[in-house]
Structures are given as C-alpha cells and as structure tokens.
Amino acid sequence: MEKVLTRNIGPEQTPTDLKAYEANGGYQGLRKALSDLSPKDCQAVISDSNLRGRGGAGFPTGMKWSFVPMGDSCTPGHKYLVCNADEMEPGAFKDRLLMECDPHQLIEGMILAAYTIGADLSYIFIRGEYVVAIERLRGALAECYASGLLGENILGSGFSLEMNVHPSAGRYICGEETALINALEGKRAIPRAKPPFPQVSGLWGRPTIVNNVETLCNIPHIIDRGADWYKTLGLGEDAGTKMFGVSGRVNNPGCWELPMGTPIRDLLEVHAGGMQEGLQLRGFLPGGGSTDFLLPEHLDLAMDYNVIGKAGSRMGTGTLIILDDQTCPVGMVLNLIRFFAHESCGFCTPCREGLPWTRQVLQDIEDGRGQLEDLETLAYQVKYIGAMGNTHCALAPGAMEPLQSALKYFRDDFDRHISGGCCPYESHKAHQHQQIGTGA
Amino acid sequence: MNDAQMIQTDLGTVLTREEICQIDAELSHVPYKAGAAIDALKIVQAQRGWISDESLRAIAKHLEMSAEELDGVATFYNLIYRRPVGEKVILFCDSVSCWICGCDGIKAKISAKLGIDYGETTADNQYTLLPVPCLGACDRAPVMMVADDLITHLDEDKIDQLFSDVKAKDSVSVGEQ
Ligand SMILES: Cc1cc2nc3c(=O)[nH]c(=O)nc-3n(C[C@H](O)[C@H](O)[C@H](O)COP(=O)(O)O)c2cc1C
Ligand code: SF4
Numbered sequence: 001m002e003k004v005l006t007r008n009i010g011p012e013q014t015p016t017d018l019k020a021y022e023a024n025g026g027y028q029g030l031r032k033a034l035s036d037l038s039p040k041d042c043q044a045v046i047s048d049s050n051l052r053g054r055g056g057a058g059f060p061t062g063m064k065w066s067f068v069p070m071g072d073s074c075t076p077g078h079k080y081l082v083c084n085a086d087e088m089e090p091g092a093f094k095d096r097l098l099m100e101c102d103p104h105q106l107i108e109g110m111i112l113a114a115y116t117i118g119a120d121l122s123y124i125f126i127r128g129e130y131v132v133a134i135e136r137l138r139g140a141l142a143e144c145y146a147s148g149l150l151g152e153n154i155l156g157s158g159f160s161l162e163m164n165v166h167p168s169a170g171r172y173i174c175g176e177e178t179a180l181i182n183a184l185e186g187k188r189a190i191p192r193a194k195p196p197f198p199q200v201s202g203l204w205g206r207p208t209i210v211n212n213v214e215t216l217c218n219i220p221h222i223i224d225r226g227a228d229w230y231k232t233l234g235l236g237e238d239a240g241t242k243m244f245g246v247s248g249r250v251n252n253p254g255c256w257e258l259p260m261g262t263p264i265r266d267l268l269e270v271h272a273g274g275m276q277e278g279l280q281l282r283g284f285l286p287g288g289g290s291t292d293f294l295l296p297e298h299l300d301l302a303m304d305y306n307v308i309g310k311a312g313s314r315m316g317t318g319t320l321i322i323l324d325d326q327t328c329p330v331g332m333v334l335n336l337i338r339f340f341a342h343e344s345c346g347f348c349t350p351c352r353e354g355l356p357w358t359r360q361v362l363q364d365i366e367d368g369r370g371q372l373e374d375l376e377t378l379a380y381q382v383k384y385i386g387a388m389g390n391t392h393c394a395l396a397p398g399a400m401e402p403l404q405s406a407l408k409y410f411r412d413d414f415d416r417h418i419s420g421g422c423c424p425y426e427s428h429k430a431h432q433h434q435q436i437g438t439g440a
Numbered sequence: 441m442n443d444a445q446m447i448q449t450d451l452g453t454v455l456t457r458e459e460i461c462q463i464d465a466e467l468s469h470v471p472y473k474a475g476a477a478i479d480a481l482k483i484v485q486a487q488r489g490w491i492s493d494e495s496l497r498a499i500a501k502h503l504e505m506s507a508e509e510l511d512g513v514a515t516f517y518n519l520i521y522r523r524p525v526g527e528k529v530i531l532f533c534d535s536v537s538c539w540i541c542g543c544d545g546i547k548a549k550i551s552a553k554l555g556i557d558y559g560e561t562t563a564d565n566q567y568t569l570l571p572v573p574c575l576g577a578c579d580r581a582p583v584m585m586v587a588d589d590l591i592t593h594l595d596e597d598k599i600d601q602l603f604s605d606v607k608a609k610d611s612v613s614v615g616e617q
C-alpha cells in the first residue's frame with residue numbers, strides 16, 4: 001500500500017523539518033491551491049473525496065466546511081480554524097505520532113483548511129502532556145513564518161493566516177469541540193448548547209471549524225492529488241487511509257497507516273502480531289473507550305464506518321483495545337466508567353450523578369458485593385444515561401457503550417461475580433501482583 | 441524575587457513584573473481580560489509551581505474578574521494545581537489499556553516505594569503522585585510522565601531504578617487532586 005499520512009514517518013520516528021518535508025513533496029498542495037484553486041474549489045474537492053472526520057464521529061469534512069458563511073453572507077470579522085489535538089480518549093494514540101513525527105503535514109493541512117473557509121486565525125489546541133509534540137510544532141511554525149508559509153500574504157497569494165500552538169490545562173472534556181472553544185475563551189470547559197453550531201458561531205461568537213489532527217493531515221494530499229485518487233485508497237466504501245492502532249495484551253501493540261476498510265483480523269493478527277502467549281481473544285473495543293464491544297466473530301469485518309456501525313459499535317478513533325480471556329470484563333468496564341465519571345464536566349445531572357452511581361454498582365459487583373437486582377439497575381442506567389438527548393453532550397452516552405455491550409456479551413461474567421461473591425479473575429490478578437511484588 | 445520586581449496591589453498580593461509582562465502579552469489575543477484566565481494561571485504556576493490563594497487573588501484582580509470566578513476556572517483543570525506540589529509531578533496513567541497491562545501493580549509499587557498515594561507529596565518534597573487520563577501511549581503501556589518525561593513499558597525494575605535515590609518516609613498529604 002502507498003503510504004500517505006506516514007510517508008515521512010520511518011521506523012526511527014525522527015521528525016521532518018521544513019527542508020525534508022518539502023523535498024518529499026511537502027507544501028505542493030498548498031502551492032497548487034494558492035495559485036490555481038479558489039476556496040470554493042478546495043471545498044468541492046474535499047467534499048468529493050468523501051473524507052470523514054477522524055475525531056471519532058466520522059462527520060463528512062467537506063460538508064462541515066460548507067456551513068461556514070463565506071463572502072457577503074459573512075459579517076465582517078475574524079473566522080477561526082482550530083485543530084483538535086486533545087487526544088485523551090482512553091485507548092487512542094494516533095494523533096501523537098502524526099504531530100511528533102511530521103508536524104509540517106498538519107500545518108499544511110491547517111493552512112489549506114483555513115484558506116478554504118476564509119479563516120485568518122488558527123490554533124492547535126493540544127493537551128499539555130504532549131510536550132514533545134508542542135515543542136516540534138512550535139519549531140515547525142517558526143520555520144513557516146520565516147519562509148513566508150504563514151503570516152501576511154502567504155507565498156504572495158494575498159491570503160494571510162496566523163497560527164498558534166495552544167497547550168491545554170487538562171480535562172478530557174476539552175476534546176468535545178464546544179467545550180474546547182470555551183477552554184480557548186479562558187472559561188470552564190463545559191460543552192455549549194447546539195445550535196448555534198460552531199461553524200456559524202464558535203470562538204468569540206465567530207464562525208469556527210474544529211477538526212481532528214488526522215483529518216487535517218489528509219487535506220494536503222487530497223488537494224495535491226485529487227478526490228478520485230483519494231477514493232481509490234479505501235478497500236471498501238470509505239475513502240482514504242486511516243491510522244489504526246491496537247493496544248492490550250498482544251505481541252506487537254502499535255499504530256499503523258492502512259487502507260480504510262482493512263479487515264479487523266489483519267490489524268490484530270498481522271500488524272499487532274496476535275495475542276500474547278497463553279491468552280485468547282475475548283472481545284475488543286474497535287474505536288477507543290467509548291465504543292461498544294465486538295467479539296471474535298466480528299474479526300472479518302472491515303474497518304469502515306458503516307460496517308462497524310451495523311455490527312452495533314462505532315469506528316470511533318480506529319484504535320482497538322483488546323480484551324483477553326484472563327482480564328475481567330467487569331473490571332475493564334469499571335475502569336472505563338470510573339474514567340468517565342471522573343471526567344464528567346458536571347453540567348448535567350444524568351452524567352454528574354448517574355456515572356458515579358454506575359461506577360458504584362460496578363464496583364460492588366467487582367468486589368463481590370453485587371446482587372442480581374444490580375443488573376437491572378445497570379440496564380436502567382444504560383437506557384437513561386445512554387440515551388442521546390438526555391445529556392448535554394456525548395460523554396455520558398459514550399460512557400454507556402462499553403457497559404451496554406458488556407452486559408449483552410459478557411453477562412455470564414457479571415453473574416459469576418454475583419453468585420460467587422468475588423471476582424473470578426482474582427487468582428490471575430493475585431498472580432500478576434505476586435510477580436510484580438517480588439523484589440520489592 | 442526582589443522588591444523592585446514586585447508590583448503591589450491593594451489586596452496585598454503581588455505578581456512579579458515578569459509575570460505581568462507575560463500575562464499582558466496574552467491579553468492582546470483576547471477581546472476581554474478574563475479571556476486570558478487559563479493562560480495567566482499557567483504563567484504564574486510556571487513561576488511558582490502552584491496557585492496559592494494569594495496568587496489567585498492577584499491574577500483575578502489583574503484580569504478584572506472575581507477571585508471566585510477565577511477559582512471556578514482554576515479548579516476545573518487538572519493541570520492547574522491549587523495546592524502545593526513537589527518538584528516533580530508524576531502523572532500516572534490508570535486508563536484502560538494501561539490497566540489491562542497491569543498498571544494497578546505498578547501504582548502499588550510506586551506508592552510503596554515513595555510512601556505516597558494519589559494527591560500526596562513525598563516528605564522531601566521531590567515527587568507528587570497524580571492520576572492522569574490516557575496519555576496517548578497505550579501501545580507502550582503501562583506508562584507515566586515524570587515532570588516532562590514520558591516513561592513507557594513500566595515494570596518493577598524501572599520503578600526501582602527511577603526512584604533509587606528515594607527512601608520511603610512519612611508523606612505529606614496535599615489532599616484530593
Ligand atoms: C467527550 C468528548 C471528547 C472528545 N475528544 C476528542 C479529542 O480528543 N480529539 C478529537 O479530535 N475529537 C474529540 N471529540 C470529538 C469532537 O467533538 C469533534 O467532533 C471533532 O474534533 C471533530 O473533528 P473531525 O470532524 O475532524 O472528526 C470528542 C467528543 C466528545 C463528546
Ligand atoms: S454529558 Fe457529562 S460531560 Fe457532557 S455536558 Fe453533561 S455533565 Fe458535562
């Protein structure tokens with residue numbers, strides 16, 4: 001397969017500087033757009049390419065951009081482009097690689113996106129813990145300003161753009177795009193009501209596009225080589241390539257660029273090297289911590305948005321988390337719910353009060369204090385906390401996804417915890433502890 | 441800090457000239473002063489390690505907002521510290537992939553070695569231990585950050601090496617994070 005997003009990323013994972021990036025075709029897309037294409041043309045190419053947002057929801061990027069008021073229909077003032085580099089979804093680790101190893105690819109994508117929507121100010125909103133990426137992006141931005149790729153009158157085109165790296169002060173909810181906008185405004189990162197959508201009224205009340213790192217990294221290639229070329233990269237119905245990842249107890253956990261529609265089995269068995277010795281596959285979350293479990297019987301499905309959707313889960317971030325047969329499914333779901341309960345922004349009651357309640361019920365079951373009625377309580381919580389519309393944003397429904405599918409697929413495990421009065425995986429855990437504890 | 445570097449405010453709390461300079465640079469990017477609240481907190485924390493009540497009041501005054509409003513912002517974010525922290529903060533990932541790969545045991549090992557639990561600081565003031573959401577390095581689990589360094593594939597030996605100079609003593613609690 002042709003490497004697109006990772007063409008500058010080798011096994012040593014050393015970052016590309018401006019010279020190396022340009023030597024390998026970098027900023028060709030930008031030069032082409034600024035000399036030959038109008039913003040409207042660029043928007044049309046991205047729409048035609050069928051690029052879908054890589055931040056988790058898979059919303060078509062060209063369509064999202066088309067909602068930004070342009071020309072006379074836009075009131076005078078700034079427009080903003082924001083790159084969402086918050087990456088805190090449990091189990092997601094793809095954007096880090098793209099930023100640390102090829103910062104210019106992201107910057108070129110952002111300049112093109114800003115040109116398309118007519119933005120004059122742009123931010124890379126990045127989690128504060130990504131210190132290496134922050135430093136490399138800042139270095140790359142300095143190179144761009146020094147060579148006329150950013151600032152006033154870029155490459156003599158008349159288009160001007162400022163770009164800044166904005167490290168976050170923390171909290172998972174900042175990744176939700178309207179919460180992110182509130183964080184950029186110096187407020188508590190509580191999601192905003194929609195409508196109005198950010199495309200029309202976002203940062204400081206002005207039109208704003210928020211896109212994921214990986215989404216933006218695709219843009220230079222699509223503009224440079226066209227929508228038709230891009231569509232041929234996917235194996236199934238979705239276009240392009242995707243950063244896929246596998247974590248958990250497999251032989252070779254990692255992150256790889258592969259065609260959209262790659263079978264899950266290829267990811268797990270070829271790229272991740274299969275399960276570690278002595279372990280069997282029990283199930284997996286296909287796209288990070290807020291997606292539903294799938295089972296070994298789903299291994300031959302293609303990683304395409306609709307295919308995974310029809311199987312009852314979501315492609316999410318495309319980073320698989322593997323559950324093996326010696327890890328407790330109840331414990332895994334408890335870990336996830338604990339995370340989401342901790343990260344709730346506290347604005348709405350079902351999430352603020354409901355998630356800690358769910359966590360407590362799961363903790364009781366895991367600790368062997370569970371009752372059969374607890375399973376009804378969990379089903380009730382999945383129904384009410386999980387329903388879109390009962391909460392102000394998608395954090396709480398997302399939190400319920402692994403729980404709802406665990407109740408369906410691993411019901412036996414819940415029952416064994418309750419009837420046995422303890423976690424049936426406890427002996428394995430004790431074994432692990434013993435190994436870790438020796439020599440202490 | 442010497443007196444000449446300080447600007448006195450009428451609340452009796454002070455920001456240094458350096459801090460004020462940096463905060464004012466941020467103000468040029470925002471339409472009203474409170475918009476720079478998080479940046480200002482980060483600037484002051486970078487100098488002082490944490491945000492004391494005095495620092496909070498000084499920043500609030502400079503940004504023309506109430507201390508309560510600014511505290512609402514400060515306490516929301518997990519990388520803004522409203523209590524003192526040690527010289528190095530350990531951000532320990534206990535999210536799902538690290539959990540599957542045995543992070544609970546590593547955490548127990550760190551706690552035993554340093555004599556601290558989440559939210560606590562070692563008696564010599566070197567380390568504070570805090571949990572952090574998934575560090576985006578799940579393929580190298582279990583992981584943590586110590587100050588600005590990402591440390592991957594944690595095991596017992598690594599913990600021993602990293603903290604070989606630390607003797608577990610009585611810890612000082614700085615409360616819930
Ligand atoms: C709780 C929550 C956390 C999110 N975190 C992220 C994140 O870290 N990175 C990201 O790109 N999108 C995240 N999203 C999705 C964003 O809201 C938004 O849909 C995305 O940035 C849009 O980019 P895209 O259209 O390029 O996919 C999150 C959504 C929710 C509800
Ligand atoms: S669902 Fe949770 S995170 Fe989202 S707005 Fe409500 S309380 Fe905040």
Ligand code: FES
Binds near residue numbers: 090
């Ligand atoms: S779960 Fe620990 S780095 Fe992702």
